[in-house]
Amino acid sequence: MKYHINEFFYSLQGEGYNTGKDFLFLRFSGCNLSCYFCDTEHERIKYTMTIQEVYQELKKINNSCQNLLITGGEPFTQNIFPLIIFFKDKGWYIAVESNGSLDIGDKIKYIDHLTISPKGKTRQKECHELRLINDNLSYKKAIEIKELISAKHHFISPMEKDGTFNYLESLTLLGQLNKRDKEHWYLSLQMHKLANIE
Numbered sequence: 042m043k044y045h046i047n048e049f050f051y052s053l054q055g056e057g058y059n060t061g062k063d064f065l066f067l068r069f070s071g072c073n074l075s076c077y078f079c080d081t082e083h084e085r086i087k088y089t090m091t092i093q094e095v096y097q098e099l100k101k102i103n104n105s106c107q108n109l110l111i112t113g114g115e116p117f118t119q120n121i122f123p124l125i126i127f128f129k130d131k132g133w134y135i136a137v138e139s140n141g142s143l144d145i146g147d148k149i150k151y152i153d154h155l156t157i158s159p160k161g162k163t164r165q166k167e168c169h170e171l172r173l174i175n176d177n178l179s180y181k182k183a184i185e186i187k188e189l190i191s192a193k194h195h196f197i198s199p200m201e202k203d204g205t206f207n208y209l210e211s212l213t214l215l216g217q218l219n220k221r222d223k224e225h226w227y228l229s230l231q232m233h234k235l236a237n238i239e
């Protein structure tokens with residue numbers, strides 16, 4: 042089996058629950074959605090690689106890191122579970138970021154940390170981290186989404202438009218959520234952009 046890969050690199054996670062944790066990032070090519078605000082150049086297939094080739098290339102970048110962050114595009118458009126199981130068998134920590142539009146059923150058991158940042162219709166109903174991008178999000182809409190997807194950790198991520206983030210609207214929304222909802226909601230900033238790293 043060969044995978045369509047856009048890029049891979051070593052860096053620090055800049056967002057959400059794992060902020061600051063070092064990872065080998067593996068970005069799969071392609072997505073089943075086309076959001077107007079997408080800022081990821083995921084379409085280009087730079088590499089077509091087997092699991093062994095992915096492993097060898099990641100080891101060349103960093104031989105000691107055993108944290109793999111799989112992202113896209115939408116990584117579940119490709120059958121990534123053989124690759125996840127391969128790395129799990131070697132003792133790696135596996136995090137995946139998804140738009141939640143594809144149902145992976147009980148295969149979530151192979152993933153240490155699944156983040157869903159919902160766009161479009163949500164089919165995956167369980168994750169570890171729900172991260173909502175504040176695209177004119179209301180309190181009511183945030184609660185509606187939260188009730189559709191079970192998660193341990195809840196984040197609001199400010200949205201960038203024309204180089205400006207809606208920080209004030211996001212803080213206001215966080216205040217409303219933390220006043221009225223039983224879950225505690227946290228702010229997720231794109232720290233990698235603020236720190237000027239990849």
Ligand code: SF4
Binds near residue numbers: 072078079081113
């Ligand atoms: S789901 Fe994510 S990667 Fe896919 S188009 Fe939307 S923002 Fe881009």
